[in-house]
Amino acid sequence: MPKIIVVLFLLIGLNACKKNNTSTSGDPIKGEAFEYSIIPSATNNAISTFNSEHFVSLDTRTTIKNKLFVFLPGTSGSPNFYKLIVKKAAALGYHSLGLMYPNNSDLYTASGTSNDLTQFGKCRQEIFDGTDQTTGVSVDQNNCIKNRLYKLIIYLQQQHPEQNWQQFIVNNDVDWSKCIVAGHSQGGGHALYIAKKMPVSKAISFASIDWNSTLSRSADWVLQTGVTPVSKLYSFNSISDEIFNYNNVKTQLADMNFIGPATSIDISSPIYNNSHTLTTNATPALIILVPNHNLTVLDQYIPKSTDGSMISTFSNAWEYLLNN
Secondary structure, three states: OHHHHHHHHHHHHHHOOOOOOOOOOOOOOOOEEEEEEEOEEEOOOOOOOOOOOEEEEEEEEOOOOOEEEEEEOOOOOHHHHHHHHHHHHHOOOOOEOOOOOOOOOOOHHHOOOOOOOOOHHHHHHHHHHHHOOOOOOOOOOOOOHOOOHHHHHHHHHHHOOHHHOOEEEOOOOOOOOOOOOEOHHHHHHHHHHHHHHHHOOEEEEEEEOOOOOOOOOOHHOOOHOOOOOHHEEEEEEEOOOOOOHHHHHHHHHHHHHOOOOOEEEOOOOOOOOOEEEEEOOOOOOOOOOOOHHHHHOOOOOOEOOOOOOOOHHHHHHHHHHHOO
């Protein structure tokens, strides 16, 4: 797991961006696209750490689906590294956002080689809801994923009431049934873990696995029955991933009863045999810092056409994952 720590800290340097409080494109009217960059502490001054900007996108030029797409970055990553997937979801009609959360390497340090298979789940639960589960991570209820998302939705509703962000809140909590939760690497693991605990509309994991290398087994939580049906779980992985061995990925997806067969987007077209386990062996746009681990969703690594746009096979795959 140590590669994850080094790689994604280096990515911060590659993707350094100017910080500001919040930016808007004007008063919303039908037929506009909106993007907002919002520091987490602006939504709740009790949020004290991991304060890189959330990224929010809404495109009213298309039919609005009244569902929320939530994307969770990988270890030490920022939502600013993953704008393309958030904007793709918005273009398809979703209220869409990339969420900043406590995503340092503590999860893997505590769990990756532990003799306790429950460590991954304990760490993920604490990062999700801020309840004290383990000394392996330290996340309180103000800084956890659940509270950050709730506070961001409330903030967006206050700032832009005509955009109807309030629909994603029910009984003073996130309405998880209206959420598609997705993420890359550590974030992809959180997406699948949240789907185990909350009845989400869908979960999508990009290049993620919770594998204990000491015991050569999936984490304990992976084998537990979840409240979200497996029919709503999807994954997208590179078969050449340098961080997570693809053979272990296949084992873990089988442990979770993912719908297959594993289908390559490089040689197949939608609807990909109705598979929920997509793969690729495409060439990344950037060939440094474990590129194959990053190519499925990280902006700089997604394969590009000669004009700089995302290649059609990836655009089609993302649309399938989001809309199928």
